[in-house]
Amino acid sequence: MANRVCSADVFPNGVWEQGLTLLITPGSTHHSTIYIMKKITPNEFTTIARYIYDISGIYLDQTKAYLIETRLKGILKEIGADSYQELYHRAKSDITRALEMKIINAISTQETMFFRDNSPFEIIRTMILPELVERKMSQPSLFPANIRIWSAACSTGQETYSIAIVLKELLSNPSKFNIRLLGTDISESAIACASCGEYNQLAVERGLPKDKLDKYFTQNGLKWKVKDDISAMCAFKRHNLMDSFSSLGRFDIVLCRNVAIYFAQEDKVRLFNKLADILEPGGYLIVGSSESVTGITSRFEARMNLKMIFYQLINQNKK
Numbered sequence: 352m353a354n355r356v357c358s359a360d361v362f363p364n365g366v367w368e369q370g371l372t373l374l375i376t377p378g379s380t381h382h383s384t385i386y387i388m389k390k391i392t393p394n395e396f397t398t399i400a401r402y403i404y405d406i407s408g409i410y411l412d413q414t415k416a417y418l419i420e421t422r423l424k425g426i427l428k429e430i431g432a433d434s435y436q437e438l439y440h441r442a443k444s445d446i447t448r449a450l451e452m453k454i455i456n457a458i459s460t461q462e463t464m465f466f467r468d469n470s471p472f473e474i475i476r477t478m479i480l481p482e483l484v485e486r487k488m489s490q491p492s493l494f495p496a497n498i499r500i501w502s503a504a505c506s507t508g509q510e511t512y513s514i515a516i517v518l519k520e521l522l523s524n525p526s527k528f529n530i531r532l533l534g535t536d537i538s539e540s541a542i543a544c545a546s547c548g549e550y551n552q553l554a555v556e557r558g559l560p561k562d563k564l565d566k567y568f569t570q571n572g573l574k575w576k577v578k579d580d581i582s583a584m585c586a587f588k589r590h591n592l593m594d595s596f597s598s599l600g601r602f603d604i605v606l607c608r609n610v611a612i613y614f615a616q617e618d619k620v621r622l623f624n625k626l627a628d629i630l631e632p633g634g635y636l637i638v639g640s641s642e643s644v645t646g647i648t649s650r651f652e653a654r655m656n657l658k659m660i661f662y663q664l665i666n667q668n669k670k
């Protein structure tokens with residue numbers, strides 16, 4: 352097994368494991384610490400990248416070898432595996448799938464924040480929800496109208512709670528509606544954090560205006576907990592976007608932001624077509640600010656507002 356060996360001063364903290372202490376000058380007390388990180392071999396890269404793809408759809412090309420090394424090194428150390436090949440075999444033979452989940456938690460990028468990019472939430476507030484409410488109210492019914500929103504790949508829940516806050520502030524009479532906000536993610540640890548609805552100071556300072564923090568969260572020591580009226584609107588569940596959506600029901604709005612960037616082109620095609628299948632007629636799709644479904648599927652019409660593109664399902668009869 353090839354190992355990288357280098358001085359601590361040359362490489363950033365966290366990348367290198369502390370290996371051994373080397374006395375530079377015999378007899379002197381001056382010493383320097385040598386850091387070692389297991390380097391992944393090309394064969395191991397192929398095996399592990401294929402395995403990660405199979406369990407999550409996350410596609411890693413050869414340029415991402417460093418990502419596997421830096422993100423999985425902690426697991427290697429924790430389970431005492433000598434190589435990435437051993438990690439792979441142990442994960443494959445673990446019938447509890449706990450090691451598989453550890454790998455998914457470590458390899459997925461869970462960067463998120465409240466009201467990320469702001470425009471999607473402004474568009475939902477000023478355009479999508481008013482349109483949707485008008486459409487729902489024009490269909491007479493004895494029952495409250497359903498409003499169903501899916502935050503697909505919601506990470507630790509900030510996106511889902513941001514939508515709940517928008518709904519709470521916009522709908523003057525929420526009892527007229529049966530609101531269901533679903534947040535899903537492949538990462539068990541992310542979903543556990545989302546379900547708990549508790550965030551540290553740094554997390555609430557990222558994107559959440561002070562008035563909303565005071566109104567919708569309760570301080571609990573060093574943490575802030577989402578209030579019951581907001582959390583009651585949200586449900587969270589672990590779900591892999593590579594799997595079937597049939598157990599999730601149908602939705603009026605889907606946010607699928609900053610996740611398809613990790614998928615291969617053919618998986619993006621499958622994903623956005625599956626999203627089209629579970630949207631209600633006239634349903635809306637919002638993707639990340641650097642993402643687009645143009646050229647991936649023709650099932651959506653691009654619309655623009657506040658300099659942002661969002662998508663609306665094309666009525667099959669209109670096609």
Ligand SMILES: C[S@@+](CC[C@H](N)C(=O)[O-])C[C@H]1O[C@@H](n2cnc3c(N)ncnc32)[C@H](O)[C@@H]1O
Nearest residue numbers: 407459461463504506537538591592608609610
């Ligand atoms: C960068 S975060 C985006 C979070 C949020 N949508 C946002 O834009 O702020 C990407 C999320 O996608 C999740 N993810 C990656 N692959 C997934 C898959 N196959 N199915 C569901 N979630 C996945 C990761 O666990 C991570 O939480």
